[in-house]
Amino acid sequence: MILIGERINTGFKDIKQAVLDKTPAPLQDWAKQQAAAGAHYLDVNLGAVSGNPADMIWMIEQVQSVVDTPISIDTNKLAILKEAIKVCKRPPLINSTTCSKEKLDPFIEIAAAHQASMIGLAMDENSSPKEASKRVEFAGLIAAAWMEAGLPMERLFLDPIVMPVKFMQDQGKEFLEAARQFQMFSDPPPNISCGLSNIASKATEKKLINRTFLVMAIAAGVNAVICDVLDVELLNAAKTAELLMNREIYADAYLQKS
Numbered sequence: 529m530i531l532i533g534e535r536i537n538t539g540f541k542d543i544k545q546a547v548l549d550k551t552p553a554p555l556q557d558w559a560k561q562q563a564a565a566g567a568h569y570l571d572v573n574l575g576a577v578s579g580n581p582a583d584m585i586w587m588i589e590q591v592q593s594v595v596d597t598p599i600s601i602d603t604n605k606l607a608i609l610k611e612a613i614k615v616c617k618r619p620p621l622i623n624s625t626t627c628s629k630e631k632l633d634p635f636i637e638i639a640a641a642h643q644a645s646m647i648g649l650a651m652d653e654n655s656s657p658k659e660a661s662k663r664v665e666f667a668g669l670i671a672a673a674w675m676e677a678g679l680p681m682e683r684l685f686l687d688p689i690v691m692p693v694k695f696m697q698d699q700g701k702e703f704l705e706a707a708r709q710f711q712m713f714s715d716p717p718p719n720i721s722c723g724l725s726n727i728a729s730k731a732t733e734k735k736l737i738n739r740t741f742l743v744m745a746i747a748a749g750v751n752a753v754i755c756d757v758l759d760v761e762l763l764n765a766a767k768t769a770e771l772l773m774n775r776e777i778y779a780d781a782y783l784q785k786s
């Protein structure tokens with residue numbers, strides 16, 4: 529399972545305040561904690577706080593000052609991506625593009641130039657479709673463009689897009705069906721990722737909902753997750769699901785393996 533730590537995101541009040549005040553400690557603390565928990569990438573998201581590439585660069589530099597974990601550059605803005613990727617010390621994960629050609633083509637070009645991996649969202653610039661079939665069509669356009677650029681599928685992540693159960697309850701099963709179909713795009717298949725915490729947004733029982741949906745998503749083919757990597761119960765459930773899907777070899781101490 530590829531783990532992407534979600535916590536360095538201005539959607540969280542402490543991070544928003546730290547970016548506004550340019551106080552490194554909260555970003556550095558979360559970077560260290562998530563790296564210690566086994567994150568393979570740290571998602572860095574400037575959100576609506578600013579459109580200034582310098583602010584994203586500042587965030588990435590605080591993280592890189594304390595850990596070596598590669599960055600997931602969480603922006604849909606080309607201007608921010610272009611500048612931010614230059615300061616990444618290790619090949620990052622570009623998070624993310626839609627299937628719209630005006631966005632997709634320059635994002636792939638940047639991924640190629642920097643040996644980066646990339647997440648493609650199953651949406652276009654206008655809409656995030658409800659039906660699995662439309663998500664498959666959109667993600668297929670991204671997979672085809674990636675292949676045509678001669679880039680390896682191991683570096684492509686396709687994201688079927690998780691919506692909050694509280695407001696869009698009928699979308700969970702569309703996500704799962706889309707994930708199942710993404711696995712058939714190529715051999716080897718692309719990675720399939722999800723922004724897990726979206727599912728429990730504004731809901732009660734957040735941890736239980738996240739944990740249950742992640743297990744279902746793993747069964748449908750998801751192998752990468754942006755999540756709370758400090759949630760031990762969540763990671764244990766994920767490891768167990770991977771074992772039950774025969775993606776890991778059973779050992780009595782399987783929970784202790786990273």
Ligand code: THG
Pocket residue numbers: 534537539540541573602623624647687689690721722723724725726728729730754
């Ligand atoms: N796909 C991809 N990238 C993504 C997403 C996705 N990046 C952003 C997001 N979605 C994933 N990251 C988060 C981080 C935090 C929360 C949800 C998704 C979260 N927010 C709380 C809430 O909504 O209730 C609020 C924060 C708080 O507790 O203060 O849990 O889908 N590729």
